[in-house]
Amino acid sequence: LILQSCNSLPPVSWHALLGGVAVAASSAASAAFIWYRFKDKHKRERALLSGASMGSDAPGIAVPFIEALAGPAGVVAAASALFANTVAVYGASYLLSASAGPAFPEAYKHDDGGTYRGEWRGLSKEGLGVYTYASGARYEGEWRSNLKDGRGVYYFPKGGMYEGEWAGGVMSGTGVRTYSSGKVTAGRWDNRQLVTPLDLRQCATAAEGAAEAALAARRVVVGGGRPIDALQLLVVQPVLWASILGLALNQLQIPLPASIAAVTATLAPANKALMLLSSGMLLQPAMPQMRQVSDSTVVVAARVAFALFITANALVLVPAANQPIGRLSILAAAVILLSPISSASMEFARNFRLSEPLMQTCKDMSLFLAGPLLVLFSLAVGALRVLPLGLPGPAQRLEIESLTETAVAADPGGSVTLLLRDRQLLYGLNCVSVNNQSQAASGNLSGVFTAYHHVLLGHRAIA
Numbered sequence: 001l002i003l004q005s006c007n008s009l010p011p012v013s014w015h016a017l018l019g020g021v022a023v024a025a026s027s028a029a030s031a032a033f034i035w036y037r038f039k040d041k042h043k044r045e046r047a048l049l050s051g052a053s054m055g056s057d058a059p060g061i062a063v064p065f066i067e068a069l070a071g072p073a074g075v076v077a078a079a080s081a082l083f084a085n086t087v088a089v090y091g092a093s094y095l096l097s098a099s100a101g102p103a104f105p106e107a108y109k110h111d112d113g114g115t116y117r118g119e120w121r122g123l124s125k126e127g128l129g130v131y132t133y134a135s136g137a138r139y140e141g142e143w144r145s146n147l148k149d150g151r152g153v154y155y156f157p158k159g160g161m162y163e164g165e166w167a168g169g170v171m172s173g174t175g176v177r178t179y180s181s182g183k184v185t186a187g188r189w190d191n192r193q194l195v196t197p198l199d200l201r202q203c204a205t206a207a208e209g210a211a212e213a214a215l216a217a218r219r220v221v222v223g224g225g226r227p228i229d230a231l232q233l234l235v236v237q238p239v240l241w242a243s244i245l246g247l248a249l250n251q252l253q254i255p256l257p258a259s260i261a262a263v264t265a266t267l268a269p270a271n272k273a274l275m276l277l278s279s280g281m282l283l284q285p286a287m288p289q290m291r292q293v294s295d296s297t298v299v300v301a302a303r304v305a306f307a308l309f310i311t312a313n314a315l316v317l318v319p320a321a322n323q324p325i326g327r328l329s330i331l332a333a334a335v336i337l338l339s340p341i342s343s344a345s346m347e348f349a350r351n352f353r354l355s356e357p358l359m360q361t362c363k364d365m366s367l368f369l370a371g372p373l374l375v376l377f378s379l380a381v382g383a384l385r386v387l388p389l390g391l392p393g394p395a396q397r398l399e400i401e402s403l404t405e406t407a408v409a410a411d412p413g414g415s416v417t418l419l420l421r422d423r424q425l426l427y428g429l430n431c432v433s434v435n436n437q438s439q440a441a442s443g444n445l446s447g448v449f450t451a452y453h454h455v456l457l458g459h460r461a462i463a
Contacts, residue, residue, distance in 0.1 A: 052359060
């Protein structure tokens with residue numbers, strides 16, 4: 001959608017960068033406030049709440065609402081704000097979440113030369129992990145009290161492997177031993193010895209469970225929380241590169257390659273409905289604790305207050321906001337800042353072993369409030385006539401009075417005219433967008449209500 005919108009409009013001025021500055025300023029202010037507000041809390045709670053205060057789910061909620069409110073011009077004006085929001089989520093929020101320290105050390109080297117990489121409980125290996133021995137052998141799977149216990153896969157140094165159950169650090173239970181020669185022995189084991197031979201099919205469940213545990217052990221997140229880790233996470237975000245590439249193509253007026261243009265032209269129209277439906281499906285709040293509600297309310301209130309304060313002051317005090325594209329960029333930044341907390345924050349909480357229920361409460365509360373807030377914001381924009389007129393785009397802009405006159409000529413009964421006048425009173429807008437065939441959705445709050453309706457439909461589908 002970003003590439004398609006940027007490719008379809010004439011070059012925008014530097015004023016389109018104002019939205020990025022607004023997002024950066026609001027995110028930094030809310031994070032600083034939350035850090036100070038919860039300075040006396042445990043460092044892990046403070047890290048989680050501060051991380052939750054930065055960035056939003058811009059691709060899932062903000063971009064569809066911006067498109068509904070201002071059309072392709074709004075998406076282009078939002079590009080710099082999307083860039084800043086991506087940096088806030090995958091850079092600043094990640095580092096704040098990690099400020100309490102990594103959940104597990106990146107690797108621990110034992111006196112015997114072996115290295116363990118995985119989960120711990122206190123000073124004991126507990127959970128999932130990978131131990132690589134000095135001899136070259138390797139175990140991937142479950143641990144309990146510093147011993148291999150549960151399901152796992154052991155690779156022998158001279159070849160061959162064992163997939164199955166473990167107890168007390170040795171092969172005990174159902175499993176399959178594959179030798180380097182290709183020979184396979186399946187059965188029940190006790191203290192490394194085969195005691196009951198079984199058919200391979202009878203051991204399939206245990207072998208598959210061991211393979212799943214080994215895969216999960218390899219995927220355990222350890223270490224992390226360094227600036228280089230944040231950078232590595234940031235550079236693989238599609239929205240970051242779409243914003244950069246979209247603005248570059250817009251400024252240089254380089255058309256998209258035919259194959260990419262064909263794909264984006266097909267996918268862009270479906271983006272709004274699909275993203276909003278999926279966001280509604282994610283709204284599955286559980287009953288939180290009162291303390292979680294209290295802390296979450298502070299976080300969400302700070303996000304909203306700083307978003308409105310900074311964008312409102314930018315519209316009034318910044319001279320560049322008088323330019324249509326600058327004003328639209330700031331409005332797009334406000335929509336992004338009012339959107340719910342990013343799903344990535346939940347992933348950060350899980351990776352750094354922070355309180356997932358508290359993060360889920362913050363996320364649910366922000367998602368629950370985002371829809372009504374964005375609708376009210378859109379109504380206010382329309383009532384105050386803040387949305388710039390004559391936005392650039394492929395569609396022709398017409399005053400609503402001209403459209404009404406055309407409707408009168410085409411509809412002697414007057415029903416269409418009354419409908420259009422009602423729309424003007426409801427939306428508080430004095431311009432709509434039409435193209436060669438039909439009326440478009442730019443500057444049209446019916447698109448905003450439709451967007452919110454998609455969120456509710458997604459929630460209802462799951463409920």
